[in-house]
Amino acid sequence: MDLFHRYYLFFAGSVFLLSFVLTWYFTPKVLWVSREKALMxxxxxxxxxxxxxxxxxxxxxxxxxxLVISVLQALxxxxxxxxxxxxxxxxxxxxxxxxxxxxxxxxxxxxxxxxAGFIIFSPExxxxxxxxxxxxxxxxxxxxxxxxxxxVVALINAYNLIDGIDGLAGITGVVISLTYAMVFYAxxxxxxxxxxxxxxxxxxxxxxxxxxxxxRKMFMxxxxxxxxxxxxxxxxxxxxxxxxxxxxxxxxxxxxxRLLFTLAVLFIPIxxxxxxxxxxxxxxxxxxxxxxxxxxHVLLDNGLSHKKASFVLGGLNLAVIFIYMMLxxxxxxxxxxxxxxxxxxxxxxxxxxxxRKSQQxxxxxxxxxxxxxxxxxxxxxxx
Numbered sequence: 001m002d003l004f005h006r007y008y009l010f011f012a013g014s015v016f017l018l019s020f021v022l023t024w025y026f027t028p029k030v031l032w033v034s035r036e037k038a039l040m041x042x043x044x045x046x047x048x049x050x051x052x053x054x055x056x057x058x059x060x061x062x063x064x065x066x067l068v069i070s071v072l073q074a075l076x077x078x079x080x081x082x083x084x085x086x087x088x089x090x091x092x093x094x095x096x097x098x099x100x101x102x103x104x105x106x107x108x109x110x111x112x113x114x115x116a117g118f119i120i121f122s123p124e125x126x127x128x129x130x131x132x133x134x135x136x137x138x139x140x141x142x143x144x145x146x147x148x149x150x151x152v153v154a155l156i157n158a159y160n161l162i163d164g165i166d167g168l169a170g171i172t173g174v175v176i177s178l179t180y181a182m183v184f185y186a187x188x189x190x191x192x193x194x195x196x197x198x199x200x201x202x203x204x205x206x207x208x209x210x211x212x213x214x215x216r217k218m219f220m221x222x223x224x225x226x227x228x229x230x231x232x233x234x235x236x237x238x239x240x241x242x243x244x245x246x247x248x249x250x251x252x253x254x255x256x257x258r259l260l261f262t263l264a265v266l267f268i269p270i271x272x273x274x275x276x277x278x279x280x281x282x283x284x285x286x287x288x289x290x291x292x293x294x295x296x297h298v299l300l301d302n303g304l305s306h307k308k309a310s311f312v313l314g315g316l317n318l319a320v321i322f323i324y325m326m327l328x329x330x331x332x333x334x335x336x337x338x339x340x341x342x343x344x345x346x347x348x349x350x351x352x353x354x355x356r357k358s359q360q361x362x363x364x365x366x367x368x369x370x371x372x373x374x375x376x377x378x379x380x381x382x383x
Contacts, residue, residue, distance in 0.1 A: 008190060014267060015072070015194045019064050019201030027148035027209050031218055041052070041101065041219060054168075054240055055088045055099045057206055058223025065227065068198045078191035080122050084234065087115035091156070095223035105288075108226070109153075115230055120145055132256035133330045133333045152233040158269035159229030160222065163277070165296045166210050167310035170203045172268045173228050175317050179265050180235045189259040192238050199231055211307060212329050229269075236262050256333045260340055264324035268295070268317045275348055298351050301358035316347070 004011055034054030043057040073081040094111035097103045127144035128137040165170035182194035207217045239262050272295045277287045293375055299309035327339050
């Protein structure tokens with residue numbers, strides 16, 4: 001422990017590098033097995049790809065996470081490591097089953113509840129106050145558990161839903177985890193810095209394979225998105241439960257705006273999920289009915305490639321975080337809530353305009369909706 005505290009930044013860099021290298025090493029092995037056994041994701045009418053691709057990036061994620069978290073347990077800086085491994089195992093098994101033979105929604109939901117149960121009761125994650133958000137301070141313990149459970153399940157599913165094109169889930173995960181790592185470093189929570197950097201290392205290495213066009217291409221699959229979504233939820237809970245007397249960032253981290261801070265950091269998965277649900281309900285559909293209203297679908301239908309759409313949305317997430325940091329210096333929770341709502345409305349209007357533009361373009365070109373031309377590959381892709 002003394003060595004760890006004296007060489008904190010060295011350990012942090014080593015954990016990032018370890019997770020990056022291990023992911024880089026394991027992923028080709030998983031790729032080889034997937035292709036040898038013909039375990040590929042089939043192309044269907046909603047696919048954004050035109051060839052069969054292995055969807056087992058989550059296998060590499062799980063192996064690396066178990067190894068790194070087990071090593072971090074030796075530092076004894078947090079009692080939650082074993083809880084994390086158990087929760088990750090539940091979600092990984094449910095996601096892997098879905099990648100192989102399709103899991104039922106009930107199985108995935110039950111797995112998410114089990115996984116949530118292993119962290120919401122952690123002594124380190126007790127939610128007993130909203131720190132003055134909208135004038136609310138102390139909340140009942142039972143309500144705290146319910147809120148934490150809802151947050152975990154909602155974030156797991158929101159992150160899973162944005163995994164629709166190459167690179168989006170990876171880039172968004174890097175933005176979120178790197179932002180959290182800086183917050184935890186500024187507030188003196190080394191274990192959570194290391195977990196955040198582990199996620200950054202895994203996703204950074206995986207992007208090389210996710211963006212590949214050849215035989216080295218791989219999707220993270222549900223086994224990967226559920227696991228990373230769970231870790232992002234875990235880190236988000238820690239942000240929410242930190243005590244106001246702990247060292248805080250010098251700017252932009254007012255305790256009563258903490259919930260809004262997480263909303264800004266998680267902007268892409270939360271906004272995209274809420275936007276799609278509202279559109280589906282407005283159209284008289286169920287919230288669970290698949291369509292092409294996700295933000296990445298809108299950008300693809302306007303001619304952007306997967307890589308460009310992913311970087312645009314990642315940049316949008318960074319922009320929202322920056323705007324939050326600028327405004328929260330002067331605004332309390334009520335004013336800041338109105339500002340966040342305004343951001344949501346502006347972005348929603350912008351994407352509604354892009355959606356209409358793509359529909360008009362499709363009508364003028366005579367192409368049916370759901371078929372786009374990939375300019376990079378010069379071929380028609382059903383999506």
